[in-house]
Amino acid sequence: MILGTLSLTNFGVYAGTQSIDLAPADRKRPIILIGGLNGSGKTSLLTAIRIALFGKRSIQFHKEQGSYERLLRRFVHDNAQGEASVALSFATYNLGEREDYGICRSWKAKSDGKVQEQFEATRNGLHDQVLTTTWDDFIDALLPASIAHLFFFDGETVGEMANAEGAQSLLRTGVSALLGIDMLDRLNEDLAFLIQKRSKESQDSETKAKLASLEQDLQDLARQKGELESEKATADEELAALTVRFTEADNRLKETGASLFLERKSLGEELQSAKTDFEAVQAELVELAAGPLPLALVPDLLADVREQDQKEQQALQSNLILDVLEQRDEQILSLLTGTPEASIKAISSFLQGDREKRKQLASEEVYLHLTPEAQELLSELDEVLKQEISKAGELVVRYEQAEERLRNAERKLAMVPPEANVADVIQQRVKVQKDVQAAMDRCTNLAKKVEQNAGIITFRQAERDRIIRRLGAAQVEGNEGARIVRYANKARTILDAFSGRVLERAISNLEELILKSLEQLLRKEDYITGLHIDRGSFALTLRYRDGQELDLDRLSAGESQLVIIAILWGLKKASGRPLPVIIDTPLGRLDSHHRDNLLQNYFPDVSHQVVLLSTDTEVVKEDLPHLQPYLDKSFALEYDSEKQVTTITQGYFHAG
Structure with missing residues (x-):
């Protein structure tokens, strides 16, 4: 199509x-x-x-x-x-x-x-x-209209069904409608009615009364089912309308600033927290500024200090060795007796020039007088300043973030309106919220009643079927009605076996299709390695990679929705319908x-x-x-x- x-x-x-x-x-x-x-x-x-x-x-x-x-x-x-x-x-x-x-x-x-x-x-x-x-x-x-919801559906509805009960309900209705199990059930019911009708002549008064009572119960239960479903539909409609009203009230709450009023306590706590963080970062910056970090502002002066200290060290060394050098030079010249005069003059000139240079260095003004400890600190200062500058950069970023957070907290708190201006809006929202909760509770209770009603109907039908089968077995041979009842009973027995096999085969196939669909959707290798659909309750159980069972309600909201979509996809594949x-x-x-x-x-x-x-x-x-x-x-x-x-x-x- x-x-x-x-x-x-x-x-x-x-x-x-x-x-x-x-x-x-x-x-x-x-x-x-x-x-x-x-x-x-x-x-x-x-x-x-x-x-x-x-x-x-x-x-x-x-x-x-x-x-x-x-x-x-x-x-x-x-x-x-x-x-x-x-x-x-x-x-x-x-x-x-x-x-x-x-x-x-x-x-x-x-x-x-x-x-x-x-x-x-x-x-x-x-x-x-x-x-x-x-x-x-x-x-x-x-x-078929009964399966159209598997092909034409609302993503929001998928979100609402993303739980164990939703998956169970979807599988129950999907398997029944999509795979024709409901037709087999209707045929079984028709045969039961035929047996009951044909067996009336042989029924004793007690059996007739029991069957009549069961039929009346089933009629009453069917009527009750219709009333409950109608009541639940009305409740669902009221809940939908109230949900819209709540959304509108919530929007008015935001538009009037009433939502900020309701959050004023948390806003005050946020402001205090922001102040504490801001002051802590500020204190760290002050402490950092009290250390060597300001020296990073005067790199030229630091270079001058290093140069002056080097000159002072050379001057001190020169003062210490000048007298020693003069005595050494005299001894050297005295040892050159017999050496050509030109050579002696050249050596003497060199030694005298060296002493003059040292005298010049010794004449350098000394005013720093750095101790060895100070000289060691000066040599390590570049690496220290590098670390301090990096730390300062991080603190500045934190300071700006803390300052922005503080401003936002102050701005939000300043926007909180007076209570008198928003009391009516808040009260209206609270009232609608209570109405929504009451409607949700009513819908939940009605859903439980519908489920209970379905369970009672199933029980009463089973009770009626036992009596009908007993009647069929007690029919006298040779009677046309008895022959019909006998074959109808055989047909029901065969139908029950056939239904069971069809259901088993259909669900086994469906398990494979849903698992394959889920693997395509999750794209997690070996995350979910198997799944099982209970043949009676249609409850879905997933198997984790280590073989442990994984309940649907333990998955994340997104993964649960993908499971529901995988079920829909699997049911579509199982139907074989090009829709x-x-x-x-x-x-x-x-x-x-x-x-x-x-x-x-x-x-x-x-x-x-x-x-x-x-x-x-x-x-x-x-x-x-x-x-x-x-x-x-x-x-x-x-x-x-x-x-x-x-x-x-x-x-x-x-x-x-």
């Missing part, structure tokens, strides 16, 4: 008729990237596709579960006088032959609150009345490392057609080079806040 053009007429924020081509032109480039800020109609595109394909059944994909009519009314543009429509084209291949389909679902909201809907389907450009009438059956053969993948908010709350894993290892390979609905903070400019080799086309949703209308333009936030 390849999605083609999606046309929206007065749908949500899309006024008039606007179209977007979702079909990739190049098989090697399966990705279609659509960018839009929050509120620009990004999610509305996914909703439009679901409504077009599934009609009334699309309501199951919405947290705001209510009536289908309410959903349609909600997505009529304000200026459309109650009329809207969505149209979608797509292509499929059957034995190598391409077939093109087109569907259009339009509706009009009447003054009495009711909604009138029309649906039309075409095949290869021609209206097809049979296809129009039997559309639900046709689309279920191609893309497109649409992901709203594709990167959710993932960190940069796990974002890169999805960009490079998941999006390019998950399907032959991948539609990404992203904000500008998810797929950012730096991510585009990773997607570019697989990107066929991109669009931007430009929202005009004054007209409250979104326009579809070419290029991802003007980047392509």
Whole structure:
């Protein structure tokens, strides 16, 4: 299946008729990237596709579960006088032959609150009345509504499911719907009903009463299930609305400065800490300045001191040896008796010149009088100053950082408003926060009740089945009803065995597919070496490289989300259905490392057609080079806040 053009007429924020081509032109480039800020109609595109394909059944994909009519009314543009429509084209291949389909679902909201809907389907450009009438059956053969959430999903929902319970629930529903286990269960139920119906004649009063009681219990439980699910849907809707209100209250808190007021204690502590750090660095600098460091400012004077000390040392040495040299020279000349006179004069002249030089050195003024210790310090001063200058550089950097931190702390504390100015805003946020927590508790309690209800239904069905099997075994031979019951019982026995084998084989295959998908996503060699899906509860257990079991809740938030995505990917592979993948908010709350894993290892390979609905903070400019080799086309949703209308333009936030 390849999605083609999606046309929206007065749908949500899309006024008039606007179209977007979702079909990739190049098989090697399966990705279609659509960018839009929050509120620009990004999610509305996914909703439009679901409504077009599934009609009334699309309501199951919405947290705001209510009536289908309410959903349609909600997505009529304000200026459309109650009329809207969505149209979608797509292509499929059957034995190598391409077939093109087109569907259009339009509706009009009447003054009495009711909604009138029309649906039309075409095949290869021609209206097809049979296809129009039997559309639900046709689309279920191609893309059953029960598994659509595995192919068209929200990245935020993946984040919410990133825990052990979420993975368990996803596996339970995915295996049942995607691999046909639910059909086997329905067949088993139908056979049980047939046995019960055919066995009524041989039932004693006690058995009849027991079966009647069980049937009544199951009916009551089914009704209770519907009520609980409806109540939970309402609670989910209330929680979503309260969450929006809390976000708004939180934003007002920041806008008014009330958030700073709430943080005033920590801001005061931060200011004190910044002052302490600043004063400590300042003291270190003062201590450093009290040492030899200032001498680094006068390198020329230090050079003069060294030169003068050298001259003084030479003068002292010359004064000490002048008298000795005169006596030595006289003795040398006296030893030259008999030597030619010219030679004696030359030697005498040399010795006298040497003494004159030394006399000149000895006449140098001596005023430093450096001690040996001072001379040693002077010789080591260059290395000491080098170390002191390096330390000073580090302290200056720390001083500037401490000073900046101190200024920021003082600035934030100065921005704290008086309590009287923000008391109402704070009180309102606290109230909404309590309401949100109460709604979350209610949703949690209702979810537990739904689970308990499902468990009781399973128990009652098993109890009823035991009685029915006992009745079937007690039937008298030769009776037509008995023959039917006998074969129905055999069929159920075979069906149970078949279901078990199908489930075992399907889960074993699914374990391999999910593990392979997870390895591609995590890109950590031998990090997770195996996984196991419990055949009864569908609980997922991972195996670490050393063979130890690794619970999903022990993984990081990013790794847990990748596990959920690996499950979705594995289920898609197991289905064997060539279906497109649409992901709203594709990167959710993932960190940069796990974002890169999805960009490079998941999006390019998950399907032959991948539609990404992203904000500008998810797929950012730096991510585009990773997607570019697989990107066929991109669009931007430009929202005009004054007209409250979104326009579809070419290029991802003007980047392509």
